[in-house]
Amino acid sequence: MSSRPRAAWPLVAVFTAGYLASYLLPTLVGRLSVYLGLSTAQAGLVGSALLLSSASAGFSLAGRVETYGPCRPARAGLILCAVGYGCAALAGSVPLVVTGAVIGGFGSGTATAVAAAGIAAQRDPHRTSSLGLLSVSATAGALYLTVPHLGGGHRLPFASIALVALLAWPATSRLGGSAPSGPAVPAAGRLPHRRSGLVLAGGMLVWSMAQNALWGVSSRIGVVQVGLSEVTIGAVFAAALGAGLLGVMGAGVLGSKLGRAVPIGVGTAVIAGSIVLSSSAGSLRSFATGEILWNTVYPVVLSYLIGLAASLDVRGRWAVLAGSASSVGVACGPVLGSVLSEEAGYAGMGLILGAATLLVAVPVTAVALHTGGRPLVPGSVRRRGGAPAALLAVTTGAVPGAVPKVGAPEQAVTEISIPALRRRRLGRSAFRTAGPAGGQSNAYASTSDK
Numbered sequence: 292m293s294s295r296p297r298a299a300w301p302l303v304a305v306f307t308a309g310y311l312a313s314y315l316l317p318t319l320v321g322r323l324s325v326y327l328g329l330s331t332a333q334a335g336l337v338g339s340a341l342l343l344s345s346a347s348a349g350f351s352l353a354g355r356v357e358t359y360g361p362c363r364p365a366r367a368g369l370i371l372c373a374v375g376y377g378c379a380a381l382a383g384s385v386p387l388v389v390t391g392a393v394i395g396g397f398g399s400g401t402a403t404a405v406a407a408a409g410i411a412a413q414r415d416p417h418r419t420s421s422l423g424l425l426s427v428s429a430t431a432g433a434l435y436l437t438v439p440h441l442g443g444g445h446r447l448p449f450a451s452i453a454l455v456a457l458l459a460w461p462a463t464s465r466l467g468g469s470a471p472s473g474p475a476v477p478a479a480g481r482l483p484h485r486r487s488g489l490v491l492a493g494g495m496l497v498w499s500m501a502q503n504a505l506w507g508v509s510s511r512i513g514v515v516q517v518g519l520s521e522v523t524i525g526a527v528f529a530a531a532l533g534a535g536l537l538g539v540m541g542a543g544v545l546g547s548k549l550g551r552a553v554p555i556g557v558g559t560a561v562i563a564g565s566i567v568l569s570s571s572a573g574s575l576r577s578f579a580t581g582e583i584l585w586n587t588v589y590p591v592v593l594s595y596l597i598g599l600a601a602s603l604d605v606r607g608r609w610a611v612l613a614g615s616a617s618s619v620g621v622a623c624g625p626v627l628g629s630v631l632s633e634e635a636g637y638a639g640m641g642l643i644l645g646a647a648t649l650l651v652a653v654p655v656t657a658v659a660l661h662t663g664g665r666p667l668v669p670g671s672v673r674r675r676g677g678a679p680a681a682l683l684a685v686t687t688g689a690v691p692g693a694v695p696k697v698g699a700p701e702q703a704v705t706e707i708s709i710p711a712l713r714r715r716r717l718g719r720s721a722f723r724t725a726g727p728a729g730g731q732s733n734a735y736a737s738t739s740d741k
Contacts, residue, residue, distance in 0.1 A: 299419045302409040304462035305365050306423035307430055308372060308455050309402030312395065313342060313621055314431035317506070318438065318448045319392075320625075326444040327385055335507070335625050337389055341396035342622035348400025349407075349615030353608050356408040361466040365405040369463065371398025372456035380449035388445065395452065400618065402456070407614050408607030409466065410597065416610075417551075417598030421543035424590050424597075428539055430455065432532050439525075487658045488600075488609040492616040494655040495596055498559070499617040501644045501651075502589060503624025505566050508632050508640070509582065512570060516637050517578045527579045531586035538587040542594045551595050551602075552659035558592035559652035563645040570641025599659055 312319070316338050324334040348368070356364060375395025379388045406423065413419045434451050441447055482488060513524040545554070562585060569581025600613035631640035 299413065299422060301462040301465040302406050302413075302419060303423045303426050304459040305369070305402050305466070306406035306410070307426045308369060308452075308459040309345075309399045309404075309406055310423070310427045311430060311455055312345070312376075312399045312452050313618070314427055315434060315448055315452065316342070316621075317510075318435070319445075322445040322448060323388070327388065329385065332629070335629070337392055339622040339626065340389065341392045341399075342618050344393045344396035345400030345403070346615045346618035346622065348397045349404045349611050349618060352401060352404040353611040353615070356405055356611070357606050361405050361409055362463050364401055365463045365466055366460070368398045368401030368403075368405065369456045369460055371395065371401065373453045374398075376449045376453040376456070380446040380453065391449070395449070398456070399452075400615070402459075403614060404611045405466070407597070407601070407610040411601035411605060411607035411610045413601075416601035417594060418543060420597040420601070421539055421594045424594050425536065425539040425543065428532070428536050428590065432536065435529070435532065482604060482608055484603045484609070484662055487662050488603050488612070490654050491596075491600055491603070491609070491658045492613045494651045494658075495600075495613050496616040496620040497647060497651045498596070498655070499620030500624045500627055501566070501620075501648045502562070503621045504628030504631065504644055505570065505585075505624075505641070507625030507628040508637070509569065511632070512572065512637050513578055517572055517575065519575060519578070523575065527575075527582055530579070531582045534583045534587040535590050539590045539594065542591040550659070551599050552656050554595045555592055555599070555659050556652055556656035558588045558595070559648060559655070561588045562592065563648040563652070566648060567641045567645040570644070571638040595659075596655070599662070603662060 319341075320334045320338045323329050323337055327334075329337070352364060372395050375391045375393070375398055377391070379391030379395060382388045382391060410416050410419045410423070434448070438447050438451065443450075509528075510524055513519040513527070519527075542554070565581045565585035565588065567581075568577060569585060572578035572581055596617075597610065597614070601607065601610040603609040628640065628644075631643055635643065
């Protein structure tokens, strides 16, 4: 998606509508278990089916958002969200609820794919992704504070997601109605940075799986291992959610001052330690510290991972693929957490998840270092992939051969000054001399004729 939207807020609105279901997953799964008579495992499978449907939509749309244009798939995704989650809210039988959740999940994945492709086309993808995470965190936080007091069984959480999708509908008119065309759109072809993109997508899958494996059993750790009441655990989670909002705002303020590698590497190491601390907690203090620290750093690292994926391809294909891989990890996380906690205990589960998180930090941080080249001065060719500057030079009548190929290494441009020749008669002729690096240096001199 190469055409830049006029403002970031339409992307933020669509991102919020698409991402909200995964944030409300604990409430969805819990209420399905309580009010529809499902076991914990069965309710978890419904949540996993929702997220896997969302991931399948992302994989299907990777590289195709630019073809269809952002408006139509965004509207289709929001319609599927409203219809699917609305039907799940109105249905009273398990098969209809599952069907509605799967349809709504596909809509969520479609909306998220459009938003991810649009974020990749922004001048500052990290800033836009931080705004999106801040918006969805605030929306989910408001719902977590109000839904428990309103009752409504399993219906209210599903209806809330459907309502947010309808509220985001007007924003789609600001995304653009057709596929972009013209010389400014890079030609379709192979994915750039294929090795780095695959490593990042695989890393985000494992990273998300580890996070949600702990999230899926955090409540049981508090009740069984620490001996806390549900009220106390709810207060800890509310504090952790508030800390997450502060973390997202901090990431937006920090921006690219430290690059991407440092926040991703250091943040992931802090997350690994928080996982171990929370899972091995024996008191309220250690449990609350681990949960709050984890929820503070988690959205910060996630915002940089989204920005990193967006930077790998201006058309947003890696952003969509990495986001879909993350959704697969989110879907599989609760199952993994349940199995590990039963086999190794909560403390053993934390050690395994913490070690896996540290291991995945190494290749993901390496990708951030490898693809962290910054653009040069305006109008120059980027260090890795000079499509924008090359296309600009081609459309402004540059001398053939003077434009570096896409992906060519950066070359220095040297100016050569030529002393003026003795003027014998009036008249000037302009000529150009090429520098040794292929850059053009203009010099004007008078020529003499007898």
